[in-house]
Amino acid sequence: MTDSASPFSGRVAVVTGGGSGIGRAVATRYGAGGGTVVVCGRRREPLQETAEQIRAAGGRADAVVLDVRDADAVATAFATVRERHGRIDALVNNAAGNFVCPGEKLSPGGWRAVIDIVLNGTFHCTRAAADTMLGQGSGSVLSVIASYAWHGHPGTVHSAAAKAGVLAMTRTLAVEWADRGVRLNCIAPGPTETAGAGAALWAEPASRERVLASVPQARTAGTGEIAEAAAFLLDDRAAYITGEVLTVDGGQWLGKQVYGTPLAQVREAGDDRR
Numbered sequence: 047m048t049d050s051a052s053p054f055s056g057r058v059a060v061v062t063g064g065g066s067g068i069g070r071a072v073a074t075r076y077g078a079g080g081g082t083v084v085v086c087g088r089r090r091e092p093l094q095e096t097a098e099q100i101r102a103a104g105g106r107a108d109a110v111v112l113d114v115r116d117a118d119a120v121a122t123a124f125a126t127v128r129e130r131h132g133r134i135d136a137l138v139n140n141a142a143g144n145f146v147c148p149g150e151k152l153s154p155g156g157w158r159a160v161i162d163i164v165l166n167g168t169f170h171c172t173r174a175a176a177d178t179m180l181g182q183g184s185g186s187v188l189s190v191i192a193s194y195a196w197h198g199h200p201g202t203v204h205s206a207a208a209k210a211g212v213l214a215m216t217r218t219l220a221v222e223w224a225d226r227g228v229r230l231n232c233i234a235p236g237p238t239e240t241a242g243a244g245a246a247l248w249a250e251p252a253s254r255e256r257v258l259a260s261v262p263q264a265r266t267a268g269t270g271e272i273a274e275a276a277a278f279l280l281d282d283r284a285a286y287i288t289g290e291v292l293t294v295d296g297g298q299w300l301g302k303q304v305y306g307t308p309l310a311q312v313r314e315a316g317d318d319r320r
């Protein structure tokens with residue numbers, strides 16, 4: 047049984063896109079839970095900043111420059127992590143690229159840009175981590191998706207298709223590797239305040255307003271809230287959970303199920319009843 051204050055003690059995690067936003071928060075949470083964290087991404091500076099923050103708080107962290115689209119570089123990087131740290135207990139597939147574009151205007155290059163990072167990058171990293179995890183007979187893979195993986199969303203055909211692919215990959219490999227000690231799950235955050243998402247998805251005040259209006263809890267998530275849910279799925283409290291998605295979105299996607307009737311109108315209709 048693990049120590050509840052240090053559930054990740056003696057464990058090693060790789061967090062892709064760990065230099066910013068949700069990835070940084072998950073890496074920091076894993077470090078605070080006693081684990082060693084290897085953060086990777088394309089830009090060295092933000093990665094080093096994350097690693098320094100974790101070390102300053104008393105944790106252990108390394109920064110590795112890596113483009114998840116490059117399968118050979120991914121295999122080499124994960125082999126190096128195993129040589130250096132002896133094991134890989136967790137992989138967080140968090141790296142992503144996104145922008146809003148109507149399907150009929152999306153170029154093949156735009157489609158590839160997102161599919162290559164989100165779907166292909168997730169496969170490369172999962173495959174490389176599995177070399178170690180299946181060998182040691184344990185491991186936990188957590189991929190960050192979005193609820194439009196199952197309901198779709200206008201303007202995001204590339205990202206929605208990629209996230210749906212990641213969900214199918216997760217469910218498939220969860221069954222393939224269940225009796226070999228490796229669990230795979232997804233987390234689906236709702237709108238979360240990060241510089242990346244803000245710039246890519248709600249740069250205009252009007253788009254931000256619309257996004258906020260779509261969340262029944264009427265607020266965005268903090269990165270720490272997403273990291274806390276991620277930590278639960280990564281640690282042994284979730285030992286019997288595999289192939290699942292944990293949605294952390296303030297009710298956003300269920301809120302879509304009002305069949306076009308705004309919530310305010312539903313409330314008005316019930317005003318005369320006690």
Ligand SMILES: CCCCCCCCCCC/C=C/C(=O)SCCNC(=O)CCNC(=O)[C@H](O)C(C)(C)COP(=O)(O)OP(=O)(O)OC[C@H]1O[C@@H](n2cnc3c(N)ncnc32)[C@H](O)[C@@H]1OP(=O)(O)O
Binds near residue numbers: 199246
């Ligand atoms: C209305 C929607 C609101 C939905 C709200 C729902 C709430 C929450 C759900 C959110 C779920 C997911 C969120 C996120 O993923 S947030 C993460 C965002 N972070 C990032 O995007 C950071 C990383 N980003 C990047 O690396 C780049 O933005 C990019 C993905 C574009 C990749 O960069 P790269 O340098 O490889 O790309 P290029 O600039 O060379 O372009 C490659 C091709 O893509 C085309 N492109 C690029 N930008 C656009 C654009 N804005 N519109 C259309 N096409 C674009 C570009 O033209 C290239 O194609 P061609 O070669 O064919 O020209």
Ligand SMILES: NC(=O)C1=CN([C@@H]2O[C@H](COP(=O)(O)OP(=O)(O)OC[C@H]3O[C@@H](n4cnc5c(N)ncnc54)[C@H](OP(=O)(O)O)[C@@H]3O)[C@@H](O)[C@H]2O)C=CC1
Binds near residue numbers: 067112167191243
């Ligand atoms: N914020 C939100 O509202 C939501 C976010 N999500 C998901 O959460 C995750 C994190 O998003 P968020 O923190 O908002 O966004 P960020 O833009 O802050 O994070 C994306 C990270 O991915 C890294 N990255 C991008 N391309 C590559 C690549 N080719 N190789 C390695 N790393 C790469 C970036 O680093 P670098 O550029 O240095 O490579 C960056 O650190 C994503 O999977 C996103 O789809 C899901 C739902 C909602």
